[in-house]
Amino acid sequence: MIGCGIFALPFFARGWRAYLLLLSGAPLAYYVAATIAALRFFTRERARKLPNYSPPASLLKPVRGVDFGSYDNFASFCAQCYPEYEILFGVGDAADPAVPLIQRLIRECPQRRIGLFIGADQIGANRKVNMLERLAREARYDVLVLTDGDIRVAPNYLREVIAPLNDKAVGAVTSFYRAIAEKNLGAELEAIGAAGDFFAGVLMANWMEGITFALGASIVTTREWVAKIGGFASIADMLADDYELGHRIAKAGGKVVISREAVWTMYPSQTARGFWQHQVRWARTVRLCRPLSFAGLIFTHGLPWALLAAVIAPAPWIAATYLLAYLVLRLTMAWTVGVWGVGDDVLRRKLWMVPVRDAIHFFVWLAGFASNRIHWGGEAFRMEKGQLVPTASPREAATRAATSRPR
16 A cells, blocks of 8 residues: 555656646636737727717816826816816815815816815715715716826816716726826836736626726716715725725616726825835735635736746746746736727836736735735724724824723
8 A cells, every 4th residue: 555655646746737737827818818808898999989978077086185297187177078067176174285286277277167175074984985975965967977186087088988878777987097107116016017917807807797896097977876875975984985886886786887088097106115005905905895806816927827837847848838928928918908908108118027016916915815904095994894994003002091991
């Protein structure tokens, strides 16, 4: 019996090696499928003729602070080729540095109906959603266009993103986003990750099952659909408010569609620590929103699988084949999705950085499993079932402990 076991061991080892080599091909198959998904989506959408549908719209813009492109971002919404709309800005307090820029915009664009609202009731831990609730109450129109403060748009943006609502089955329209990044490694890596990787997953989801979530850069919906999900108050404690808004509209029976019109978003310079915290926050948010999908991302990480295949390959030519296939298929997918499809200029110029980003992102993915704690907006939170639970700082905890002792 012992002899049989010894003789069987090499066959067992070779079997596991073949199994791991087979698994190492999964990311390569994913890259091919995502490339096809991108070709399919963008070819179809560019040929589509949109309906002539342009109802009045209210643009809701919660803003906190400014970045290197804030005024141009705000001004781009005043240059829309659209018959009737209003822009409602909301800031947390009058000292916010965005206030003077918005006031300047009001002076320089008297032809536009622009409102500035300061402060919002705290209905939840998510300050952005608190402000959206306030702005929605102030809005005149039924069509609601939600964009972040760091978003810039082309003149045809409103016509493109509102037209799909002509189909009453559509509950929300969301958009991809291109990068405008400062010359900073962290900023460029984030931009490359979104355009060259994240959007590929979105396109695959759209192809396989349809979109059941929204992307926060741009979401268009109506008062009716917001009311069907219980209003903005229903997502006021959620970190991934954009995901939840789209997901709940989909659960309520509304179709979520991706617009062919991409917007631009800003990627400011950041420290290595800031980059890491932001990436990990995003990873943990995805894990808590879509745990099975997040775990399945292991089969989209082509670099570690290619390196593993190269190490265990029985022949040098097999090792070289895996590494070359990773580079060719990965860069093809990134270019097709992010450059040809979305039109991201940062990815076009920095395509060679995709493997660097992949190496970092594998460790970000692992860190996504490590904890439910995140840093957001200068504060620490614990996430429970997707909800934000404020975490007291050590000083606050000590103060609470001291004041709670019996005297």
